[in-house]
Amino acid sequence: MTELDFIAALRALATQPAARGLADDAAVIEFGTETLILTKDMMVEGVHWLPQQSLADVAWKLVAVNLSDLAAKGAEPVGVMLGYSLGANNSAFLKGLEAALDAFDVPLLGGDTVAVENTRTFSLTALGRATHTPVPSRSGARPGDHVWLSGSVGGAMMGFDAVNGWVDAEERPFTRPTPRLAEGSALAPHVTAMMDVSDGVLLDAWRMAKASGARFAIDSASIPIAAPESRRDEALRWGEDFALLFTAPSDAHLPVPATRIGTVMEGGPEPLVLDTKAIDGPEGLGYQH
Incomplete structure (x- = not known):
């Protein structure tokens, strides 16, 4: 099994x-x-x-x-x-x-x-x-919403490499991450869906889109990374950054800093469109248990 x-x-x-x-x-x-x-x-x-x-x-x-x-x-x-x-x-x-x-x-x-x-x-x-009801889920994204990220990705990847002695980087994003509790509480009244990025931002975006019965169009270049640009593809698929991935109406006034990384569209056969390429399954998008 x-x-x-x-x-x-x-x-x-x-x-x-x-x-x-x-x-x-x-x-x-x-x-x-x-x-x-x-x-x-x-x-x-x-x-x-x-x-x-x-x-x-x-x-x-x-x-x-x-x-x-x-x-x-x-x-x-x-x-x-x-x-x-x-x-x-x-x-x-x-x-x-x-x-x-x-x-x-x-x-x-x-x-x-x-x-x-x-x-x-x-x-x-x-x-x-x-702190707010209804409590955000990962399944509430609606067509027309914008997709946002509070925080960045790739820091844990660099920290992991630093622990192994492969790069000169800060270990703490991997060894002692900080949960975004204040940001989550502030965002809760404004979001339609929210989850933390634990298995990779692309995989978690795929999961949120699928749970919502929607399709996410994601612009990979817009995703903030805490890693060299040459390692962007890795950073987008590495987990344990614990940034907050969320969707909100296009006219929402967000109370915390965040980066818009995409748009929610009507559901289709593929939950994720990455840089205009439709992605059907989750394979290769992040860490799967």
Whole structure:
């Protein structure tokens, strides 16, 4: 069974509206007068971090990637719960965790630990409170909307190369990314769809277009990159930049800096048109699990 097959089977179980068909970045739960946002991400040794990386950086990133999902919902963090595999360098992990919790002003509410002998896995569940309803989804883009990016892409790619000693660049965009929480909250009342860029801006644009039943016309040259121009194609397909990809009406007055990278069109056989070339499938557009 492939990952896609497994997720399809899970969708048959996730029938509550709060699950959003397992097609969004988070669950959205109406709770009295509040709307709660819940999301969960995992990091696995040998998959999500390099052997030479400090567990302090891994802990920071674990918090950041979860809070980035909350940012895409325009949510304010309420707290996090940790799933932790005990092993070597636990004190380093704790140091990085404390730094991230302090930096993003989010409390640790609980979790679970287990001792393991081999590959370690960490998980985090983040809870947030919606600052605006309806809560943005990745499926609300409408023909005539403009496609925007708040932030840039390619910084994580350069940071990864720097960690490996291949280039002289800032490591932090890869090792200690910053979720765009303030931007997400400010944008939530204005967007028709929003998600964070975790698997590559082109792939995530394809996914948003498909989820919305629309077609995105993207101008690759307009996408801001934090990498040499010679590596633009790579930067557009590299993930983990956690910029916010969103759509908004053409007359929207955006409250935060953003770059227009395309237009939403009526749905067609291909969800993405990249520089006038129609792209049918997601292959080669970014990182696929």
